[in-house]
Amino acid sequence: MKNLKFKTIPKKLKLIAVGFLALAVVFSVYVYYGNTALQVTRYDIHSEKIPPGFDGFRIVQISDFHNSGNKRLVNSLVDQVESQKPDLILLTGDMIDYGYPDVNITVELIRKISHFAPVYFVTGNHEARTGEYYALSKAMRKIGVTELNNSYVIIRRNDDEIVIAGISDPMNVTDKTISDETIASERLAGMDYDEELFTVLLSHRPELISAYSANNIDLAFTGHAHGGLIRLPFIGGLYAPHQGLFPDYTAGLYQRGNTSMIVSRGVGNSGHTFRINDNPELVVTVLHAG
Numbered sequence: 543m544k545n546l547k548f549k550t551i552p553k554k555l556k557l558i559a560v561g562f563l564a565l566a567v568v569f570s571v572y573v574y575y576g577n578t579a580l581q582v583t584r585y586d587i588h589s590e591k592i593p594p595g596f597d598g599f600r601i602v603q604i605s606d607f608h609n610s611g612n613k614r615l616v617n618s619l620v621d622q623v624e625s626q627k628p629d630l631i632l633l634t635g636d637m638i639d640y641g642y643p644d645v646n647i648t649v650e651l652i653r654k655i656s657h658f659a660p661v662y663f664v665t666g667n668h669e670a671r672t673g674e675y676y677a678l679s680k681a682m683r684k685i686g687v688t689e690l691n692n693s694y695v696i697i698r699r700n701d702d703e704i705v706i707a708g709i710s711d712p713m714n715v716t717d718k719t720i721s722d723e724t725i726a727s728e729r730l731a732g733m734d735y736d737e738e739l740f741t742v743l744l745s746h747r748p749e750l751i752s753a754y755s756a757n758n759i760d761l762a763f764t765g766h767a768h769g770g771l772i773r774l775p776f777i778g779g780l781y782a783p784h785q786g787l788f789p790d791y792t793a794g795l796y797q798r799g800n801t802s803m804i805v806s807r808g809v810g811n812s813g814h815t816f817r818i819n820d821n822p823e824l825v826v827t828v829l830h831a832g
Contacts, residue, residue, distance in 0.1 A: 577811065580618040581821045582626070585795055585804055587761055588830045591740040595702030597831035601742070602628035602659070604824065605765025606666070606808025608639040609647045615822060619809060620654045626826050628659040630697075633687075634765045634806065635666020635711060635746030641813050643674035649681045661687045662695075662706055666746040666766060667783075668812070670713040690744055692729045705735045707759075708744035722784070726750045730757035740829075748791035748805040749784050755801040761827075762803040767792040769807030769820040779820070793823070 592599075602623055610616060623631065637648045652661060663682060669675040679689065688695065690708025697706055709729045712722035726745065730753065735741065741760045748764040770779010770792035779792030796803045807823035 576819065576821055577817050578612050578615045579821055580615060580622060580809070580824055582622055582824045582826060585825070585827045586830060587802060587827055588832070589740060589760060590832055591738075591760055592829050592831045593702035593704070593740070594831045595698075595700030596704055596740070596829050599630070599699065599829040600626060600628045601630045601632060601763075601827045601829070602626050602824065603632045603634060603763050603765075603804065603806050603827065604637075604655075604809060605634040605746075605763075605806040606636040606768060606810060606812075607633075607648060607651065608636055608668070608808075608810030608812050609642050609644050610810035611647060615809065616651060619822075619824060620651070622824050623655045624658050626824075628826075629699075630706070631655055631659045631661045632744050632763050633661060633663040634744050634763050635664055636668040636765065636808070636812070637663070637666070638668055638672065638674060638678055639810070639812055640668045640671045643672045645674050645678040645681060648678060649685070652682060652687060653685050656685050656687065661685075662708065662744060663687050663689050664691055664708040664744040664746060665710045665714070667711045667713040670711045692732070694733050694735050696735070696739070703739055705739045705741040706744070707733060707735065707741060711746045712750075722747065723750050723753050726753040727756060730754070730759070747784065748796075748803060749782075749789075751791065751796060751798045751801065751803050754803060755798040759801050762801060763806070763825070763827075764791075764803060765806045765808050767805060767807075768811070768815070769793045769817065769823070771815060771817060771820060773819040793820075 691710035694707035712725040743759045743762040754762045767782035772780040782789035793807045809822045
């Protein structure tokens with residue numbers, strides 16, 4: 543039997559293979575960090591409509607939690623909410639996930655943060671798609687969360703007042719011939735609050751900013767875009783649901799007429815999506831009178 547000879551792998555190819563493996567490990571660590579390391583973003587909103595009693599009023603926004611089961615991320619979120627000493631906590635939809643609708647994870651988060659400030663909530667498209675929303679709603683009411691699905695409340699501080707309004711996600715409308723913008727506008731127009739008061743809106747969808755502006759909303763809090771999932775330098779987010787490629791509204795503060803809109807990058811991920819250069823975000827907004 544003839545001796546078999548095996549070709550040895552050239553040293554150059556070995557180095558290339560090791561290099562690719564090292565890059566894969568570095569990229570995996572980078573992606574994991576970028577999907578679990580919470581960032582806090584602060585906005586300062588100045589308006590002549592903000593009354594003196596609400597000067598310095600601190601609002602914390604959590605959006606798109608998607609039943610995140612990452613303990614590191616959840617613990618950081620709770621700690622950061624507490625450290626911000628909020629006067630109000632806003633949940634702007636997709637707290638649960640259609641593909642993983644375990645309401646217990648979200649309820650436990652809300653129970654913890656509800657000790658820090660009053661909590662207000664509106665639905666996102668994932669709550670609209672799952673039958674588990676009713677269990678979530680019942681549990682939140684027991685905790686003391688105020689749901690603002692197409693309703694509003696007036697809150698008072700030092701004898702001054704502002705409006706906190708909310709609209710549910712348009713996906714819960716079965717008539718698909720009506721545009722999402724029309725649905726949002728009709729819901730806002732149907733509220734009879736005093737527009738002379740500074741009005742804060744909770745809504746899941748940032749792409750409906752024209753409806754918020756047309757209905758004289760002063761400050762809207764939204765999410766849904768997940769920061770564009772992949773954020774490119776000088777370009778921003780690559781893709782957002784209901785906006786498509788290179789979306790206009792993915793993260794940050796936007797202005798349309800007299801309406802300011804804050805878009806949260808959100809906290810969790812939906813399904814098999816992941817973030818690149820797009821860390822989870824806790825939004826902190828401070829109101830300033832005058």
